[in-house]
Amino acid sequence: MLKHTRLIALLTALMLVLAACAGDSEPADDGDAGDDTTATTEAMTEETDASDEMTETTEAMEEEADLAGTEVTVFSSEQGTNEATGIQRALDVFAEENGMTITHTGARDFSEQINAQAAGGNPPDIAMFPQPGKVIDFANQGFILPIPAEVDAAVRPQWPAGTLETYSVGDTAYAIQVKTDLKSIVWYNTTVFADGGYEIPSTFQELVDLSGQMIADGQTPWCIGIESGPATGWTFTDWMEDMMLRVEGAEAYDEWTANELKFSDPRVVNVAQTILDIWNTPGNTYAAGGSIAATTFASDHGQPLFDGTCAMVRQASFFAAFLPDGTTFGEDGDIDTFYFPNVDTNSAPVLTAGNSAAAFRDAPEVWAVMEYLGSARYAEERQKAQTEAAGADGAGFLTANLNVDLSLWNELEGGFIEILASADPARFDGSDLMPAAVGAGSFWTEGTSAVNGDKSVEDAFTAIDATWP
């Protein structure tokens, strides 16, 4: 008898606790009912209510809706002072006009953080993803919301054809591009080139010959580093993509990013081997961290390039922000750029990349900010703020938005925007297109192993194939 009494007592206690737990989770569930897919009738009604409300307000928004007092959080991978300040100031312009608060946070380990936040049910309102592959993953997993038709219609015509398609599942776009990077550029020290009498190379072979000549002259040609915290290895993937695009062509490149052409294919392995052979040529590389794998991708390169310790850095358009204060750009300045040359001069393939914003919360203020992020106005405000923050010319911000006022960019970076517009063919950064497990995972780590000499290129690339989901 006694036993049963105990059991009942225990059960009572347990029930109370469970009831308490159930009660607790309820309001939290209601909070994100908008993107909750559990199909209870109740949730469904709520959802329709919410979206009805949304369309109403979106319509109202066009007639200068009242966003006053609302708050929107934005999370991105931009943690550098110039970039973070630029984003925050550009957002503040919009926030002040509408009496709202927009808070931007940047984190170096964005790709891990956003996973933890999304899976933990505590995501930001808007996240700026460096990788379209991640956007597609999140869209398929139901974490992010499709762009509403009104916002899509407002943003789409402002960007080159095909831009939104990069972030689409079927016909539905899930993200808006907010920043574009041009990757196929070599930054060089003009003094070193002038003193050595070096010519700007027009083919890849000329570039290799130029490196050899510099080594013979006792000048270290390249600064190379691939360290980037949890994202260590991505600089190698950039070289890899640029070279695939040149050696094997755009068609093979597309097959490769879709895993139809395997990493372990001899054609791919050879391209990687070519890169590593150049990097590992004695006297070729200045690696400030002691080895390429221990050298930070950009911040370790600004000063040595400026000093002439190395002559060239192959890095995307944002590299300007990593050069010392007061650096002047252009043919007559300290640092200039040339196009990372193709194997021949018949075509000029260009590798691009970009950050894109996607929304986690379905609310009129969030969509208003999203629409602003896709506009030329945001790009211009950010460029103004970033130029001011950089304190010199070369703000390191580019956009492919077609309506921007080019006069806000200096000659050098205005040139980049023109290269972007006239690229033939242009391809998006391949590792960013691949599924995150590869593009933000094994391609980095296995690539690092190959660069560091822990594995042969063939072994490392075979291991990458094995992780393709």
Next chain:
Amino acid sequence: MNRLVITILGIVAAVGGSAVVFVGINKLYDLTEDRYALFNAVAGGLVSAGVFGLVWGNRLVVSPVVVWLIAIAVGAATGYALGLFEDPMRRLASGIAGGAALGLVLGMRATASILPSIDPLAAIIWLAVGTGLGFAVSAVSGGQIDRLRSLLAGGAVGWLFGAWLAADFDGSRAEVIVVALVLGTLAGAFVGRRPFPNRIARGNMAVASRKYIFAGPALVFVASALLFPLVRTIWLSLLTGNPRDLQWTGLTNYGEILTDPGIIDFSGFGEIFSSNMFWLAVVLLGAGFVTGRIAGRRLGGNFAAGGPSLTMLAFGVILFGFALFTSIRGTIPNNLWWIFSVIVFAVSLGLAVAVLADRSKGENIAKSLIFLPMAISFVGAAVIWRLIYVARPPTDPQSGVFNTLWVQLGFWSDSTTASTVIAAILGVVVAGVVYLAWRGWQAEANAIVAGSLAIAAGLGYFIYRVVGPGIGGVAISELTGELVADPVLFIQETPWNNFWMMVVFIWIQTGFAMVIFSAAIKAVPEDLLEASRIDGATETQTFWRVTIPQIYPTIGVVVTTLVVTVLKVFDIPKVMTNGNFDTQVLANEMWERAFTQLNFGLGSAVAVLLFIAVLPVMYINIRRMQSERLG
């Protein structure tokens, strides 16, 4: 800001609510003896509230608030009736009435997605199976358990499963009402069949429940913070796919992990036979064994573990472990290597410092200095040591301490003047050590002779390298043919980068081992030590045969604590390499799979493996704690 306020309010509400519940239940049980009907009414209301709260929380009913309030009222009424009536028939009737009412409410308001289409055959079979089991239970109990109640309980569970849970959810409202009504009637009869407890039984009820009430908050805490996450992690490890829509996959995650060459890779095992370390380990182990055997014969036994034999055996084991873990690679071997190195070095260094500093001058200062790193977090220590290990390009001056020394040594050993000066200084030291050995020989202290000669031999080899072939971080440049710096890439060069990270951990944990050992050594009874000295034991013998056996339990505590800490090591690899360059450990592997790759199945599987690995150590620890309490 808003979120913060909500969180704080939530915590306050949870704590306050828990306190109210705790006090309330205690108060409630005060009622059992004198006001049983009231007690029963409240208890019945609470049980209904709990059950229907669960139903509500899982969104199984429409208009949940109304359902919940009705359920509480019916439960309280039924409880009151059962607390009042003593006649078995009236009790049974009120139980059935209450149960049926609750069933009816549930059936009428169940949400559309859970309406069962009754399969009469399945329902009857499961009902029969349930009652059969109930019958079996009561038969086995030999009349201890009431037969009818047993049948009713089995029947209710069988019916719930057969008619509802196992059915397809495309039935009608009428069907769900029938199912819930039958279920409620069975459960209600089960409750009503319980005889009315007399005053003594009620008193016992309160007494027996009280301990669970007091243990309750702790149990709830353990369950919510430990058991629930554990069960959920194990459950997640059996799923795969989209993190928002995980699918059952069985043990495939475990299979995938254990066959992943990144996790465990035996392919390098053959290299162990070509490593010097391995053969040196074999020689040392053999020599140690022979020495111990000779010493043992002299003392009339088989094997005597004295200073010389133990030293050789210990070095042999260390070298063997290192040879093994540098040939078998992967996350799991890395973790084992961590355990091995940290245990061996932290325990032996901690013990050595505790013994050597014991009762010496400046003991407190020495111990404080060694204990100091304990105050630094793993992340902080990792950042500091990254700077100590850092390598700069050959053309730049080195900034890391180790590489500065190593590269400078290289240049010195290349220059005749510098190498002569080094050789001269070290020569004097060697002469001193040899003199020490000579003194030891005269005093017949074999340990001192062996130790000094070993040191002299080591220094002698070093002098030979400095003067002869050269030693240190320099290399001939392939470009210019000149001598240039060749720093060691401590963090990037695999597999030894693993060990350089372990050094950080050892640096921190030696202090911990030392403090515990020091206390244990001071607690060894003085009369034991004195007795052994009077019996003619040397200090070495006293240490190995009296002190060490006395502190065995302490060694056990330190080792098990360290094993658990090391198994979970995360911060140091995360900060120093993030698992790159073959330095992955299980905790970071788990993080990476779960949060970087968003594959909760694989991540949880790694977590479960880690948990299983810790279990035996915890078991030993708990067993020892219990035996200590008994003994």
